[in-house]
Amino acid sequence: MVESVTNNxxxxxxxxxxxxxxxxxADPAQPGDRIHPPTPVPSQS
Structure with missing residues (x-):
C-alpha cells in the first residue's frame, strides 16, 4: 500500500x-467524453 495523508x-x-x-x-475513452481540439484554444480574456 502507498502511504498517503488520506490514510495517515x-x-x-x-x-x-x-x-x-x-x-x-485519439478518440474519447468514454462515449460521453468531450472531444478536445488538438491545439490550445486562445484565451477569451
Whole structure:
C-alpha cells in the first residue's frame, strides 16, 4: 500500500527527480467524453 495523508495524516515527504507522463487516446475513452481540439484554444480574456 502507498502511504498517503488520506490514510495517515502524519505522513510527510518530498518527491525528487520525478517525471510526469500524460497520455491519451485519439478518440474519447468514454462515449460521453468531450472531444478536445488538438491545439490550445486562445484565451477569451
Amino acid at each position: 495524516p502524519s505522513a510527510t515527504g518530498t518527491f525528487h527527480d520525478w517525471t510526469l507522463l500524460l497520455y491519451g487516446t
